[in-house]
Amino acid sequence: MKPPPPAPLATDTGAAAEPVSPGASTSVQGLTVRFRGTLALDGVSLTLSTGVIGLLGPNGAGKTTLLRILATALVPDRGELRILGRNPLVPTERQEIRRRLGYLPQTPGFHRQFTAFEFVDYIAILKEHTERAARHEEVRRVLAAVGLSEERGKKMKSLSGGMRQRVTLAAALIGEPELLILDEPTVGLDPEQRLRFRDLIAEFASDRTVLLSTHQTEDVTALCHRVVVLEAGRVRCDETPEGLCEIARGRVWFGEDRDPSAIAGWRTRARTYRNIGTPPPGAELAEPTLEDAYLLLNSTPDGAAE
Amino acid sequence: MTVAEQVRPTALPLTMASAAVRALAWCEARRLLRHPAVLVSLALCLTVWAYPTASGLTEYPVLHEEDQVLQLELLLPAAGVLLASHMAVVRAAREGTAAWLATLVLTPAQRVAAHLLALLPVVALVATLAGIRFCWLALLPGAVSSPSAAELATGPALVLITGALGVLIGTVTRSIAAGPITLVVLGLVTIAEALFGYMASPWRRLDLIDSDFGSGDSLPAELMDRPAELHLLYLLLLTIAFGALALLRSGHRGRVVSGTAVLALVGVIATGAAQLRPLPESVSAARKRAEEAPAALHTCVRKGVVTYCAFPEFIDRHRQWSQITDGIVRRVPDSARPEPITVRQRLAPITTPGPGVVVEARPNRWAEDDRRAGTPGAVSVGTHWGNGSDAADDDVSGYATALARRIIEGPSEANGEAVCGGRGILTVWLAGQATKESESAIRSLLVRHYGMVIGFGGMLETTAVESPDVNLALKLLDRPADEVGEVVERHWDKLTHPATTSAQAARILDVPPPAAIDSTEKSIYSCPH
Incomplete structure (x- = not known):
């Protein structure tokens, strides 16, 4: 099977995968946050809409910082911020946001x-x-x-x-908050509870916005209508899960061994190797998953569209 | 570009009365009431109340003193509330929820306000328990006088102020050790004051409680020099200052709270300074009058042939005195029934212990005062009563022996001199058999006694009897009182004759004669042998 031409990797365009709905009232523009000289967020722009939005990214990508800003726990150094149609920097409006907000920190205590x-x-x-x-x-x-x-x-x-x-x-x-911000909420849950969690959040998000930060790509696949990938404080990709998967189409293949040219590769249950990268001619291509696309995205330099 | 910062607490008006703050206050109050430190301290306090009650040590309370004792006892729940309120405030920091809670609607200042309000139900509970305890004391048949409202209110106020202090400490440091350390420091200050004699200093009034244990005697209320209302106001202002400072520490920046903190601190300084005044001349003069010439201050009640004169708030104590009187008089043959007798309450020298203070010898102006009042040779009685303390035992045994002596010897102004021979034995037996309390008081005195002459009446020094005669009387007290009483009545004239020796009296009363006194142990108070 001949691999199709690889799709270009998305870069930080600031554009949402879906058009901004008139009802969407949470948006950030050019958010910049620096911690002791380290740039945690670097000009992040996002608009949140109804439904579950997955937030993916490696450790240190700025996910938690972004969530804390949206949860009104942190003030950005720069950028425009509207949460549920209000300015969190104005104390009275911040209180109103908090009344309508649900936030589960990574380590809530x-x-x-x-x-x-x-x-x-x-x-x-x-x-x-x-x-x-x-x-x-x-x-x-x-x-x-x-x-x-x-x-x-x-x-x-x-x-x-x-x-x-x-x-x-x-x-x-x-x-029943209008905006629910969850920072790795499925850590520690058994499979049954994770399924229950997905049901719960899916139902909850039918008319509300949920921002879900997680390392569990299965949860994102199952729940999210949109995925934002952060890397080094910047939005690397803002897509639908299907769109993100398409990034990896033609870049995942099976082999007898781990392909040295692959960006990533691991042994599967069928004792074959699943490789990600630029497949060799004639390679047996695999149907890409969100995890493949995420790994591919993380392993590719920003803007390295092929 | 600046460094990212945490969201500062909202400087919204502190809606103390808001429903959410009240709801949180109730929630925190329930937790406070269930906190182990509060429960244990309350249990200790109840034990402190129950033990002497069960032991019969608090049957004769002087209510204007018990209101101060109550403050000491309530330091226990106050300590518990300090620990619990402090732990409640630092709970979020200790258990890792602070960052999360900071994103919720109620601000840190509102949460601190709720912690402060949460103290009120605990204070109400302590006040209720203290009120029940005090009502119980006041309803005892042996209770005299009346309490001061300000002294009574000071106890619950102590719980409030330590709770507010706990909250304030919690806003200053997250350390869980800060509460116990504060308690230890407060305890050390109290111990240091006791050790170094600062009790005598007005500075003690700047403590939580005005620990005026100075006089060593039970005084009429107006002689106590306790600015109770001022001290209560001082505590309340300090509580307000603690609360306002805690709110400011938690990020509140309202002018009302800042102004309240400043005004409260100014008030604390003013009321503190006002308490530092020395003993007023008027109180000092009143003490001297009450000590040396109490007759003019006394209220009198006549019962049978005995007139009881006492400071007005102690006059109800005549009921207990008359029980002793009746117990003695019933053993006196009709032919020897006493002429009218006056019993007069006296104060021991009023002193405030401290460095360089010497307790003066008893001023012997009472005889002159009695003559002036037309009651020469009045029998002295102190201001304590019961078997709850050495002082109370001294006053019970002192009155009983003084009255017995008065009946045996007739009117005399010879206070403090030894009663000898058969009279000595009879005096102690009559006093001991009068009531269970008088017997217990005499036996208690012997446990503490050393020397060959036993003085009764403590600082009042009403009577003295040689030790062998007292021991002989105790042997008589071991026998049925009616049996001995019958012999006493039959041989009254012989036993009360001044020439009757102890050995002769022992033969009459059918007890072994007293041991001879070693001449080396004789003193100026000893009887001639």
Whole structure:
């Protein structure tokens, strides 16, 4: 099978894969953040729209920094920022954003002596859910959504890591936020729980925006209508998952051994090698996955369109 | 390009009354009430209340003193609340949720405000428990006087101020050790004051509690020189200052809070300085009058042949005194029933211990005061009562022996001199058999006694009896009182005769004669042998 001509790699154009919908109200333009001389974000521009948007990138690419800015935890050095139609640099508007925002940090922490219910209830209070009966109803709802109704009376310190992760996810879901920002939320979840998570987020995102930072490309494939790849503080690619996969079309092939010319290669269950890069003539091409495309993107210099 | 910075806390108006702050305050209050430090400290406090109660040591409270004792006892929950409130404030930093919570709607200042408000239910609980405890004390049949509202309010105020201090420390440092270290420092300051005698100094009033243990005696309220209202105001202003500083530390920049902090600190300095004044001349003069010539200040109640005169807030104590009186008089034959007797309450020398302070000898102006009041030879009684302390034992045994002596000897102004021979034995037996408390007080005195002459009445020095005579009387107390009483009644004239020796009295009472006193142990107080 002759490989088709490889698609050019996307570069930081600042353009979303989908046209900006009139209702989309979260956007960043030219975001720049520097930590002690290190450029964490370098002119990032994005517009978030309804649905699940995956955020991929290697460690240190700036994903968490971007999420923290969108979660109003961090102020950028430069750039324009609108979150849910408001300016987070204005204190009153920032509070309004926080009322409508759900954020699950990478390492959220937990209060050891709280029960799962108490912890989520505590977060709900901090999100200004003041009416007690309604708040407790909401807490029960989100705990049920993450499958922890039975464990709600258990102390956080006695829960497994995966259960704690689900509790914190439940806390992020309090109040059905218009914008949900999740930083590696599936870490520690077993396969069954990951499926449940996908169901939950897919349903949640039907009329809301979810920004999902993860290293799990399967989650992105399953959930996201759009993928943003960050690299070294810049948007390397902003595509649909299918579009991103197309980048790798014609660049993935099977071989008896790891091809020395391949950018990446690994042994598969069928004892053949799956290689990514520029295939040799006559190579047996494989159907590309999002992971292939992501690896290819990460291994190729920015702008190295072939 | 500048370095990226964390979002600064919002400087929105601090809506203390906002529903979210109140909801968070309730949440934190429930956690505070369940915190082990609070529970343990409350349990300790309840134990401190229950033990003496179960042991019968608090049957005769002086309420204007118990309100101060209550403050000391409430330092226990105050310490627990300090630890718990501090740990609650640093919880997010310690358990890694601070960064997350910083992205939620309530600002750090609002969270700190909630921590401060969360103290109120705990304070209310402590105030309720303290109120129940105090009502119980006040309803005891042996309670006298009335408490000061400001002194009573100071106890719960201590819990509030230590809680606010815990919150403030939590905003200054994330260290979990800061709370216990603060407690240790406060404890060391208190111990240092006790060790180095600063109790005598007005500076002690700048502590959380005005630990005025100076007089060593139970004083009428107006002689105590405790600016309780001022101290309470000082504590409340300090609490407000702590709270306002905690809010400022948490990032709040409102003018109202800044202004409140400044005004509260100015108020703290003003009320602190006002407490540093020396003992007012008027109080000093009133103490001298009460000590040397109390008759003019006394209220009197007559019961039978006995007139009881006491400082007004202690007059209800005559019920306990009359029980002793009745217990003694019932053993006196009709022919020897006493003429009218006056019992007069006295104060031991009022001193404030400290460096260089010497406790003066008892001023012996009472005889003159009694003559002036038309009650010569009045029997002295102190201001303590019960078996809860050495002072109380001294006053019980002192009154009982003084009254017995008065009945045996008749009117006399010879306070403090030894009662000898049969009179000595009879005096102690009459006093001991009067009530269970008087017997217990006499036995307690013997445990503490050394020397050949036993002085009764503590600082009042009402009576002295030689040790062998006291021991003989104790042997009589081991026998049925009615059996001994019958012998006493039959041989009253002989036993009360000044020439009757101890050995003769022992024969009459059918007990072994007292051991002879070693001449080397005799003192100027000893009886002639």
